[in-house]
Amino acid sequence: MIPLLLASLAILDATFAGFRAAAGRDARIFKRAYYRRALLTGAGSGALLVAVLAVATGLALVASPDPGALYGDLLAIGARMLQVFLGYAILVLGALALYATARMELRILATVSILGPFTLLRPAVVVAATAWGAIPSRSPAAIALTLASSGSVLLLGRILDHRYGRGALGGPARPA
Amino acid sequence: MATNDRPEISDLVIAYDPRTLERLPVRRDEVVAELERHGMRAAVRVVSPWPHRDGILDAGFVDGVLLRAHHELQRLSEEFRQGERMRGLLAPLLDVLRAAGAPGPYRVVDVGCGLGYVVRWLAAHGNLGADVELVGCDYNAPFIRFASALAAEEGLACRFVVANAFRLDEPATLFTSTGVIHHFRGEGLDRFLAEQGASEATAFVHCDTKPSYLAPLGSLLFHQARMREPLARHDGVLSAARAHPGEALLAAARAGCPGFALGVYDGEREILPVLKVMHSLVGVRRHLAAAYVARLGPLARRLGALE
Numbered sequence: 001m002i003p004l005l006l007a008s009l010a011i012l013d014a015t016f017a018g019f020r021a022a023a024g025r026d027a028r029i030f031k032r033a034y035y036r037r038a039l040l041t042g043a044g045s046g047a048l049l050v051a052v053l054a055v056a057t058g059l060a061l062v063a064s065p066d067p068g069a070l071y072g073d074l075l076a077i078g079a080r081m082l083q084v085f086l087g088y089a090i091l092v093l094g095a096l097a098l099y100a101t102a103r104m105e106l107r108i109l110a111t112v113s114i115l116g117p118f119t120l121l122r123p124a125v126v127v128a129a130t131a132w133g134a135i136p137s138r139s140p141a142a143i144a145l146t147l148a149s150s151g152s153v154l155l156l157g158r159i160l161d162h163r164y165g166r167g168a169l170g171g172p173a174r175p176a
Numbered sequence: 177m178a179t180n181d182r183p184e185i186s187d188l189v190i191a192y193d194p195r196t197l198e199r200l201p202v203r204r205d206e207v208v209a210e211l212e213r214h215g216m217r218a219a220v221r222v223v224s225p226w227p228h229r230d231g232i233l234d235a236g237f238v239d240g241v242l243l244r245a246h247h248e249l250q251r252l253s254e255e256f257r258q259g260e261r262m263r264g265l266l267a268p269l270l271d272v273l274r275a276a277g278a279p280g281p282y283r284v285v286d287v288g289c290g291l292g293y294v295v296r297w298l299a300a301h302g303n304l305g306a307d308v309e310l311v312g313c314d315y316n317a318p319f320i321r322f323a324s325a326l327a328a329e330e331g332l333a334c335r336f337v338v339a340n341a342f343r344l345d346e347p348a349t350l351f352t353s354t355g356v357i358h359h360f361r362g363e364g365l366d367r368f369l370a371e372q373g374a375s376e377a378t379a380f381v382h383c384d385t386k387p388s389y390l391a392p393l394g395s396l397l398f399h400q401a402r403m404r405e406p407l408a409r410h411d412g413v414l415s416a417a418r419a420h421p422g423e424a425l426l427a428a429a430r431a432g433c434p435g436f437a438l439g440v441y442d443g444e445r446e447i448l449p450v451l452k453v454m455h456s457l458v459g460v461r462r463h464l465a466a467a468y469v470a471r472l473g474p475l476a477r478r479l480g481a482l483e
Contacts, residue, residue, distance in 0.1 A: 024251035024402065027291050027326055029300045104257050105451040111255050112394055112450050120401040165404070 002078040007054075009085050010153055011046035013122075017157035018042020020119070021164040042160060049156055053149050060141050073142040077133040081146075084129035092118055122157075126150050180418045182214045184411040185222060186245070187359060189238050192315045197338060199317070201232040222406045239318045243291075245408035246319065249355070250293045252402060252412075256454065258354050258383065259297030263304070265381045265441060265456060268471035269350060270304055272464050273378060275471075278349075280307035285348035287341040287382075288356035289314050292323030292334070299332035310334035311348075313341035342371040351380040357425070357457065358384050358418045365420070365428045373433035378464065383456040385419040386442065388449035392417050425457040437465035439482040441475075458482070 022038030057074065064070040095114035099107045118125075130150040134143045188207045191200040204226060211219045226241075227234040253259070270282055284304070286295045289312030299310050314320055315338065323336040337344070341351065351372055360368040372380050385391060395416035403409045420428075422440035429438045436459035442452040458479060460468045465483075469476045 024248040024404070027247050027250050027293070027322070029293075029296050029326075029330055029332070104260060108256060108453060109451050112398065112453060116394075116398040116401045120397055161404075 002075050002082065005082055006078050006085075006149075007050045009082075009089060010050050010053075010149075011043055012089070013153060014046025014049065014156055014160075015039050015043040017160050018045065020157070021160040025164055038164075045156055045160060049152055053145075053152065056148065057145055060145055064141060070139060070141055073137055073139040074145065077137055077142055077146050079133075080136070081129040081133035084125060084132055088118070088122075088125050088129075123154055126154055181361075182216055182414060182418070183210065184359070184414050184418070185211070185219050185407050186242060186411050189223065189226075189233060190242065190316065194340075197315050197340065199235065201235075202238075203231050204228045204233050205231060207233070219410055222410055239316075241405060241407050242316070243318060243322065245403075245405045245411070246291045248403045248405060248408045249412075250291055252398075253293050253354065255402075258454075259294050259301065261383060261454065261456070262294050262352060262354065262381065263298060263302045264475060265458060265472075266298070266350065266352065267302070267304060268473075268475075269379050269381075269460065269468060270308060271471050272460075272467045273349070274305075274307075275467065276464060278378065281309050282307055282349040283309045283311060283346060284350045284352060285341050285344065286310075286312045287351055287353040288359070289323065289336065289353075290316075290319050292319075292327065292336050294352070294354050295334050295336070296323070296327055296330070296332050299327065299334040300330065311344070312336040313339045313344070315340075342375060347376045349378055351375075351377050352382070354383045355385070355415070357382045358415055358420055361418075365424075366432055369429045369432035371432075372459065373429075373435060379436075379458070379460040379468075381441075381456050381458050382425075383454055385416050386449065386453055386455035387416070387419045387421050388446070388453075390449050391419065391453070394450070394453070422455055422457075429457060429459055433459050435462060436460060437462050437482045439479045441479045443480060 018038045018041045019035060021042070022035060026034050028034070061067040061070055091114060095110040095118075098110040099115065102110070127150070130146060134146045137143050137146075185207075188210055189202055191202050192198065193200055204223065207223055208220055211223065227237050266284065273282055274280075282305075284295075284298070286292070289295055292312040292314075295310050295312040298304060302310075304310075310333065312320070312323055312334065314323075314336070317338050320336045320338045326332075327334050327336065341348065357365070357368070385395070392413070395413050399409045399412035403412060422443035426438055426440060429436070438457070438459050441456040441458050443455050446452065460482065469479070469482055472479060
């Protein structure tokens with residue numbers, strides 16, 4: 001359950017990263033298809049990242065002298081990280097639900113008080129969850145995998161943003 | 177020096193001849209000197225590396241920065257539902273004009289339209305009627321070219337012109353603007369409103385950031401989260417600090433537009449100012465004011481007294 005939840009959150013985060021990378025770069029009025037593509041690009045990138053991390057975790061387990069202990073350590077780290085991530089995810093998804101359904105003033109409340117500031121806080125939340133998860137661990141391999149996973153989740157957002165900025169992911173005509 | 181006396185970078189890096197609207201060369205050292213005079217070190221860091229030729233800022237580079245910044249600004253306008261807000265105030269005005277038998281077409285002229293987001297949104301979703309012409313005006317030719325191309329690509333019934341909105345061959349019925357009025361300061365604001373007072377226009381709606389004790393912090397967080405272009409981050413934050421209080425807008429409008437009944441939509445102060453982050457100066461010719469208030473329906477409460 002813990003690996004599944006972490007993988008789902010990583011893909012969800014990448015999906016939103018795709019949206020953020022595309023936002024503010026297309027001045028058309030009708031751009032549902034543009035955003036749909038951005039969301040799918042983010043989700044696909046996130047799924048690929050999860051697959052790579054799963055392979056890396058598998059290799060680490062195979063190479064470990066005590067795979068059971070390493071796996072247990074990873075689960076304990078993941079459980080602690082979820083305490084942070086789930087709180088953040090519930091807050092952001094709740095604000096998105098409000099933005100999608102409420103009247104104009106409440107939508108603005110959602111965006112001003114949660115969606116904007118908590119987008120800014122996202123890297124800090126990932127760092128905090130990583131620290132909260134990894135610091136009690138005594139397994140260098142588990143800590144290294146955790147740092148690599150969190151780092152690559154943050155890096156993926158930067159890569160998507162950079163690639164959209166360079167026009168590498170297509171889209172309409174934009175200023176140079 | 178007070179924060180609201182500080183210029184935005186975008187006010188300094190581009191200049192036009194007010195008569196011919198021709199683009200004028202801008203010296204980078206003069207921009208930097210002006211920013212330093214105001215103690216704006218962060219703004220100096222933004223502009224100092226910009227390319228120049230013999231001291232004159234590279235116009236193509238400046239255009240690129242401003243276009244990217246306005247793309248990001250449009251994202252904020254989408255998030256803050258600027259088109260929907262403008263429609264809510266415009267549609268009843270147009271209904272009042274029709275009911276009063278005013279001859280059409282009714283020309284809605286957006287002043288300082290930038291990439292024309294609100295105009296294009298109204299053309300796409302406004303359902304304002306076939307007797308309404310939507311026109312966006314801006315001095316910035318690249319903005320107007322881009323806005324026109326976007327409207328053409330999406331088949332939107334609106335047009336954009338490089339022009340002074342108050343000197344059009346076919347004058348405006350209604351003037352609008354979004355996020356523009358804080359760029360006019362002191363006598364500039366008085367002149368801006370007096371132009372409308374002296375025009376043939378029936379009404380105006382100027383929407384802008386609503387100043388509050390939370391607006392500077394909120395704007396800082398929001399622009400850091402949403403904007404990429406350093407100019408957009410800088411000017412966005414400063415614009416919240418420079419936004420005119422409703423009372424100042426009303427005072428300037430009362431002096432410049434004596435023939436109009438005036439009010440500020442969403443102008444009342446709130447204890448927690450996060451629900452209504454924009455306010456709008458609304459002016460309506462006095463003989464139409466009562467009908468407009470009636471036509472606004474429940475929204476009239478948010479306009480308060482129109483007098």
